[in-house]
Amino acid sequence: MDNAFGQPQTILLLGGTSDIGLAIVRALLSPVTRTVVLACRDRGRGEQVAVSLRDAGVQVDVVHFDGADTETHETVLSEVIATHGDIDVAILAFGQLGEGEATGRDVAAAVHLAHVNFTGAVSASVATANQLRRQGHGALVVLSSVAGERVRKANFVYGATKAGLDGFAQGLGDSLVGSGAKVLVVRPGFVHSAMTRGLPAAPFATTPDKVAEIAVAGLRSGRRTVWAPGILRYVFMVLRHVPGPIWRRLPLG
């Protein structure tokens, strides 16, 4: 149960090594935080990032979780709950970027990306939402992306998975109205993280900490969608209506 200040006791990070996800966890830490559960496909990497959180004085549990392994998601969730009780905030942060246009020419790679970023995310979200609904409280933070706002050729499979996930998460949030559980959709632009390492930064590039700050403010004020940075909301109001021939030529990285 969150306390009166929206400070959670138990936080679940799906994609336990995600730079943005960990930044959100850190921004949520407070004296009431009891447990952070890092759900990772590579537990060894999870244990590495757990160290700094444990130094901050929280109890960290690293559990095995593969976003692609959808049949296991409900079991992972119920084990987390059996061990730690109610989840106050769950952050869905796992995802992959793919290899740009090349992924769009490789059947197996395209299907794999769609499977992890969309199918896996849908599966983990539904499993989490069911638990939040049973508790009558709690929030699910879904990391969408501006890449799904208007899909561009440079990473169109990735963008399409985020477009699908964004729509799904909005609808999930609507379906949870009245249940006590809520969904916050976060739409970052280019973020300097492991995912984008080595790539040229796009305009309005930001950092995981900045995204986290915006996400946490959104949670506390009861928002349903936030953009990071906030200006991208207005940028995309325009970009959404740019004619196709011009859109294809825009230098958006």
Added chain:
Amino acid sequence: MFTVSRSSLTGWGRTNPSVADVADVLAGELPSVLKEAGPRGVLVRGLGRSYGDAAQNGGGLVLRLLGSATDAVLDRDAGTVRVGAGASLDELLRILVPRGFFVPVTPGTRFVTIGGAIASDIHGKNHHVEGSFGNHVVRLSLQRADGSVAELSRHDDPELFWATIGGMGLTGIVVDATLRLLPIQSSRMAVDTHRITDLEALFATMAEGDEHHRYSVAWIDLNAKGRQLGRSVLSRGDHARADQLPASVAVHPLAYGPKQLVAVPPIVPRPGVLNHASIAAFNEFWFRKAPRQRLGELQTISSFFHPLDMVGSWPRFYGRPGLVQYQFVVPFGQEGTMRRVVERISASGAASFLAVLKRFGAGNDAPLSFPQPGWTLALDMPGGTTGLGELLHGLDTLVLDAGGRNYFAKDAHTVPETIRRGYPRLAEWQAVRRRADPLGMWQSDLGRRLRLADD
């Protein structure tokens, strides 16, 4: 038959909501209703006047006991009343006062149920002489998780009796109770008011004069700093005797008819109209309005005990972030800690609309009862104040180091460890609870947040 509706519930502070299946039930229906309990368990809710999440059970069943004080049985000779636990003090006072009796303890609002008063073992302005609500409960009947109803008193299963008093609804549902009453000659209070310039003077005046009055409480302006730190208005009173009444009142000495003057509409512009400026202005006004000293003034029961009840749903003034109430007690001899707490709040700039200081007398046998001999401070703060969580966490540490503790009925922020330090008899209470409810049917958000049931 009872109907269940899925509703979002908060406490009086309107902070951390959760959704539960809520149903109004008659006491007689309870055994069959309890069979419907799911894995999230059952909780009884009174009038929702606890500030935090004590009367919530997210995802579970929340029951409200039907029944009113009109069924109450008054025994004039014994000076007791037997009343259903779903009845409110408001209803009960309307029956008792005209008949020359008063409830043994009343909080700052009369809109609490008998069940809620027992479950929080509430205290009033008379704690320094008469203790808390539980001290005046002669017996009670408790709906147990297994469907049976237990008769409890100081002689019949005293352990479960005392675990239920202050037990926050986690030992079962109090169905009815017999209370010892106070005979009164009039419905008026004879009140002495003193304006006090600082905290040291307040401690001294209260320590010395409180015992001469049944009721005593001081209102502190927490926005005042420096030399004015702790400036306050001390108000002490007793039930007026018939011979103290002027002729106009003496015709109907026991007349009683409290009214609500206004209610706050559901829509208040966010983030609320109570902010630092408006709160500081109010406190200044309140302090200046009080006379330097006024003795023997006659007041009504509602203006003396329940001034806030004149404005319905007043927390709405705080807007969306709601309000947080913080109440703790520190033992006598820890006046320095109380001073440090007041200094920290005053320095933080976190505005407090009403801060109330009171001296507690002896505690009772209930393991989770809040009052213990010492000083208690209760304050309201806008939930949206930045850094408030950290401020209160720091204050918790000061309070615990001084041997004090927090009050469950007000809490919406603290952590399980705080409770373990502040309530050393928690484990004892847990053992009684396990015996009474081995399957853990009684559950609440507060219980889960503070891990009250398990260790």
